[in-house]
Amino acid sequence: MKNGLICKGASKWIERAKLYREQADYGDFYIVSRKEAEAQIKSAMQFIKEVEKAIEKINY
Numbered sequence: 529m530k531n532g533l534i535c536k537g538a539s540k541w542i543e544r545a546k547l548y549r550e551q552a553d554y555g556d557f558y559i560v561s562r563k564e565a566e567a568q569i570k571s572a573m574q575f576i577k578e579v580e581k582a583i584e585k586i587n588y
Contacts, residue, residue: 538578
């Protein structure tokens with residue numbers, strides 16, 4: 529992300545996903561709301577697009 533291949537927002541997407549995963553794995557009882565799940569799916573899709581763009585830049 530430092531080299532500019534992936535947008536700066538991607539690190540926030542990963543950080544948020546990690547937080548949710550840790551809460552689900554290690555928390556006493558954590559239920560993800562539908563709204564949170566949909567937001568995570570949207571972030572994941574954006575991240576995938578960013579990675580695909582970065583791969584294209586590297587390959588060309």
